[in-house]
Amino acid sequence: MNIQIKNGRLIDPKNNLDAQQDVFIIDRRVAAIGKTPDGFVAEQVIDAGGLVVMPGLVDVAARLREPGYEYKATLESEMSAAVAGGVTSLACPPDTDPPLDEPGLVEMLKYRARSLNQCRVFPVGALTYGLKGAELTEMVELSEAGCKAFSQADAPLTDTRVLLRAMQYAATFGYRVWLRPQDSFLARNGVAHDGEVATRLGLPSIPVVAETIALATMLQLARETGATLHICRISSAAAVEMIRGAKAEGLNVTCDVSMNHVHLTDMDIGFFDANCHLMPPLRSQRDRAALRAGLLDGTIDAICSNHSPVDDDAKQLPFAEAEAGATGLELLLPLALKWAEQEKVPLLHALSRISSIPAQLLGQKMGHLSVGAHADICMFDPQAHWKVEPAALKSQGKNTPFNGYEMQGRVRYTLLDGQLVFQQ
Numbered sequence: 001m002n003i004q005i006k007n008g009r010l011i012d013p014k015n016n017l018d019a020q021q022d023v024f025i026i027d028r029r030v031a032a033i034g035k036t037p038d039g040f041v042a043e044q045v046i047d048a049g050g051l052v053v054m055p056g057l058v059d060v061a062a063r064l065r066e067p068g069y070e071y072k073a074t075l076e077s078e079m080s081a082a083v084a085g086g087v088t089s090l091a092c093p094p095d096t097d098p099p100l101d102e103p104g105l106v107e108m109l110k111y112r113a114r115s116l117n118q119c120r121v122f123p124v125g126a127l128t129y130g131l132k133g134a135e136l137t138e139m140v141e142l143s144e145a146g147c148k149a150f151s152q153a154d155a156p157l158t159d160t161r162v163l164l165r166a167m168q169y170a171a172t173f174g175y176r177v178w179l180r181p182q183d184s185f186l187a188r189n190g191v192a193h194d195g196e197v198a199t200r201l202g203l204p205s206i207p208v209v210a211e212t213i214a215l216a217t218m219l220q221l222a223r224e225t226g227a228t229l230h231i232c233r234i235s236s237a238a239a240v241e242m243i244r245g246a247k248a249e250g251l252n253v254t255c256d257v258s259m260n261h262v263h264l265t266d267m268d269i270g271f272f273d274a275n276c277h278l279m280p281p282l283r284s285q286r287d288r289a290a291l292r293a294g295l296l297d298g299t300i301d302a303i304c305s306n307h308s309p310v311d312d313d314a315k316q317l318p319f320a321e322a323e324a325g326a327t328g329l330e331l332l333l334p335l336a337l338k339w340a341e342q343e344k345v346p347l348l349h350a351l352s353r354i355s356s357i358p359a360q361l362l363g364q365k366m367g368h369l370s371v372g373a374h375a376d377i378c379m380f381d382p383q384a385h386w387k388v389e390p391a392a393l394k395s396q397g398k399n400t401p402f403n404g405y406e407m408q409g410r411v412r413y414t415l416l417d418g419q420l421v422f423q424q
Contacts, residue, residue: 008048028418054375055089058358062307068097073126078397081395086378095153101126103145131155149176156184167227186210231255237290258306274322309397334407375418384410
């Protein structure tokens with residue numbers, strides 16, 4: 001179908017473009033920007049007056065809960081949430097049930113996602129069988145099945161010899177290793193940041209050193225092996241400084257931060273608000289300030305939703321017993337815009353953190369609107385105000401620390417491969 005998107009403010013971070021330009025789509029791809037192609041006849045015209053037209057969002061951490069946890073969420077519900085949030089590509093961690101450690105499981109997930117045709121799903125394969133940290137998976141076979149990186153998700157890998165072998169194997173074939181730094185012994189049974197709030201509330205804590213000790217090991221092994229290392233969901237000022245130093249040294253390392261940690265601190269736990277029980281835990285105001293500074297100077301490459309839908313029964317428990325996690329796909333864009341507004345960040349720079357740069361982390365040619373690119377497009381109203389209400393969220397998981405918050409910026413249209421998959 002030939003589509004013309006007119007009168008919109010086109011922002012394409014990869015191409016450093018921020019201007020009022022029309023977009024022309026032919027056969028599901030971007031055919032032209034600004035000037036009408038010869039002989040072009042629009043079968044559909046979308047008036048984007050007052051809207052920002054940008055590449056579809058790319059989220060590097062969104063749990064879809066299939067297979068195995070369908071009582072928490074389903075592919076149908078979470079992919080609907082994705083396109084409602086303008087997300088057209090996402091990476092899903094391997095901590096499903098069973099974990100994504102066999103090619104057949106990866107192929108099944110990709111087939112299910114393709115059949116729904118709402119959002120591109122890029123599975124992250126398990127680094128070890130069963131995520132047990134003992135035996136390496138067949139990364140070559142998993143890569144051929146569609147895995148774009150390899151990870152332990154939140155499962156510990158305490159045997160550093162196994163981690164060394166995993167990085168050596170990945171470096172040999174050029175695979176990406178994605179790891180969340182947390183020492184499982186120091187973090188054991190912890191649910192909150194090791195600070196005044198945890199002490200006052202009597203909550204078992206997770207100290208910052210649990211993150212930095214694990215991170216130091218990962219960085220040292222990356223130096224040793226030359227592996228391409230991506231650090232997932234950093235949460236502390238100390239970790240930001242370590243990654244800043246590693247990048248200055250020339251180490252092949254990238255990292256991301258959860259949108260929750262860009263805006264919230266352990267003070268938001270209040271009186272045991274289980275919606276703020278997240279992994280990693282919300283940390284201090286100093287840590288949050290360092291995360292924001294890391295985003296500004298490029299130490300932190302991307303913002304992710306860390307979308308982890310949880311069923312109500314698992315959240316309606318005392319804080320320490322409640323399951324960690326929160327829904328986030330529909331909030332990624334407005335929270336990135338909120339950060340940009342608060343820090344006076346140009347929109348072009350802010351939107352790169354949720355589109356072109358995450359696509360590069362996945363090694364995918366997405367997140368931009370160059371001529372010939374897939375027409376994955378998000379159109380949003382930057383002035384629209386709306387209130388986060390659980391019942392209105394598309395995700396099956398209704399739990400978020402931002403319940404009741406007013407957001408600015410609402411998705412009006414989402415196109416996947418030149419097809420309209422969401423309209424509001």
